Amino acid sequence: MTGGFHLAQINVGRLKASIDDPQIAEFKDNLDAINALAEGSPGFVWRFTGEGNNATDVQAFDDPLIAINMSVWESVAALGAFVYRSEHVAFMRRRREWFHEMDNFMALWWTPAGHSPTPEEAIARLATLGRLGPTSEAFTFKTPHPAPDAAHPPLPILDECA
Template identity: 65%
Template sequence: MSGYHLAEINIATLKAPIDAPETAEFVANLDRINALAESQPGFVWRLTGEGNDATDLQAFDNPLTILNMSVWTDTDSLAAFVYRTAHREVMRRRTEWFEKMELYTCQWWVPVGHQPTPEEGIAALETLRRLGPSPAAFTFKNPFPAPDVAVRPQPILDECA
């Protein structure tokens, strides 16, 4: 068992203010999707502000840029939630509510029990932007194992067999 959990941040810049009619369907889904996340195997923690979500936290100069952060036991648990639950359907509608962004999410490992701050998440995004995927910040496409997990080399297959 690892002494680390997987932290993730995702950010988005709204096309309209959070209380505008254009974002109403997104806002209407927040409680349902957050409750779904909390019920998933591997869920550990999620960032909240004054309400049941983090939309009121102002971590960026642009007031329309919002963030979400959570911690999971491992990559597979997060991936199962993101891609194999109702979250996927909401995520597919992203372009209805948010501006297109080149980089809007990343993951990194934190010690078990640590609740990352928005500043840590933003720093991880910047690390990913500057360096590309690395053990310090990565994506589902290029994951890295927890620092205390030994990676076993893949066997080399005999092409003549």
């Protein structure tokens, strides 16, 4: 864990149908449970929500089918444990049922502790990763960068859902 910095993340996906379409129902119906799992996970700090308990009503992109998810964690290891070693992984493995494949869908970056990123900030980090590849400005689990105040770099976390 770092003292002055936390790990922010954005992941986006283009839904195969609108969030209210029956094809997406199983995904939508499990959002509260997965969000509660995240909030109860060690190292969780914050997550972005819209009018409800999730961000499915937030249109951060011109395309209304692109869903956004953002959160902040104490460390790469804490977020990695939630993503790849909790009940969340079962939904990750099924993502192709609900979402189209995207090349650039997730970015991580360090943010000052106590800061909650805006969608605009997070989308800019995602674009930076797409443009430059992994840097200290935006990176992935496979290519983590240390927090500005870290004594040691974090270990890579490989996608266990591929």
